[in-house]
Amino acid sequence: MSGFDKTWLALREPADIAARHGALVQDLAGHLASLENARILDIGCGTGSTWRSLSDRLPGDVNWHLLDYDPTLLQEAARQIGLNSKVGFLQHDLNDIAALPLDGVDVVTASALFDLCSEQLCTDLADRLASARIGLYAALNYNGLMHWSLPHPLDGEIVDLFNRHQRTDKGLGTALGPDATDCLTRVLTARGFRVKIEDSPWRLDANSRALQIELLNGLRQPLLEMKDLPEAKIDEWLGYRRDMVGEAGSLCLVGHADLLALPL
Numbered sequence: 001m002s003g004f005d006k007t008w009l010a011l012r013e014p015a016d017i018a019a020r021h022g023a024l025v026q027d028l029a030g031h032l033a034s035l036e037n038a039r040i041l042d043i044g045c046g047t048g049s050t051w052r053s054l055s056d057r058l059p060g061d062v063n064w065h066l067l068d069y070d071p072t073l074l075q076e077a078a079r080q081i082g083l084n085s086k087v088g089f090l091q092h093d094l095n096d097i098a099a100l101p102l103d104g105v106d107v108v109t110a111s112a113l114f115d116l117c118s119e120q121l122c123t124d125l126a127d128r129l130a131s132a133r134i135g136l137y138a139a140l141n142y143n144g145l146m147h148w149s150l151p152h153p154l155d156g157e158i159v160d161l162f163n164r165h166q167r168t169d170k171g172l173g174t175a176l177g178p179d180a181t182d183c184l185t186r187v188l189t190a191r192g193f194r195v196k197i198e199d200s201p202w203r204l205d206a207n208s209r210a211l212q213i214e215l216l217n218g219l220r221q222p223l224l225e226m227k228d229l230p231e232a233k234i235d236e237w238l239g240y241r242r243d244m245v246g247e248a249g250s251l252c253l254v255g256h257a258d259l260l261a262l263p264l
């Protein structure tokens with residue numbers, strides 16, 4: 001939406017924490033508790049949001065490696081997490097799934113990542129996970145639903161346009177966008193994983209004013225790039241949406257799904 005700067009990631013983190021589906025985290029915790037010296041690799045870690053959300057809810061002896069290709073985000077993750085003997089950091093480009101360091105890893109985690117990824121990347125990752133019997137917890141995959149309780153006539157057209165933009169290349173091949181969870185389900189089920197999916201929507205009210213404004217600001221460029229709606233119409237819609245943030249009864253829902261796939 002606004003790129004992956006640390007300010008945007010910090011703004012969305014409380015909404016992500018509230019949205020994550022608790023039952024899948026419990027199932028993940030149960031799986032890790034059955035292993036000795038369990039190890040997690042969090043891919044596309046950003047500033048470490050997945051670790052902050054999960055580490056207190058998983059067995060305390062789990063070792064983590066946090067992986068991203070962006071050195072600035074990795075540095076920020078290390079700064080925020082501080083000295084912790086159970087957390088390491090790795091720089092790696094996910095375009096190279098063949099070299100993803102999976103030795104000794106029990107579960108790969110990711111949050112708000114797979115909607116950026118291609119079908120090929122998911123297939124290649126599923127092959128590697130299946131051959132080493134590694135689980136996957138993939139949270140907060142955008143599912144194409146955006147809904148506002150106070151409607152505007154352009155809402156449907158705008159969401160369709162944004163979803164088409166979500167399916168363009170974000171640096172990891174032609175992005176799956178809203179199809180990410182379906183794709184992961186298909187490729188992992190075909191390789192013998194037991195897959196569970198739960199909804200994890202953002203429900204944004206007046207308490208998430210800054211996040212909603214930044215979400216709207218981040219929609220402008222993708223909508224313009226699609227060239228289907230005149231700039232003036234996009235700005236009229238954005239103006240209305242900004243005015244409605246914080247109005248009585250105003251709620252914005254952004255759909256996501258969480259997925260847990262464990263080897264049988």
Ligand SMILES: C[S@@+](CC[C@H](N)C(=O)[O-])C[C@H]1O[C@@H](n2cnc3c(N)ncnc32)[C@H](O)[C@@H]1O
Nearest residue numbers: 004044045046049068069070093094095111112
């Ligand atoms: C939407 S952010 C999510 C960050 C974090 N998981 C969170 O929930 O806050 C997507 C993350 O994927 C990372 N990413 C994007 N392309 C990547 C690539 N080619 N290789 C590794 N990481 C990548 C970005 O740097 C960013 O940290």
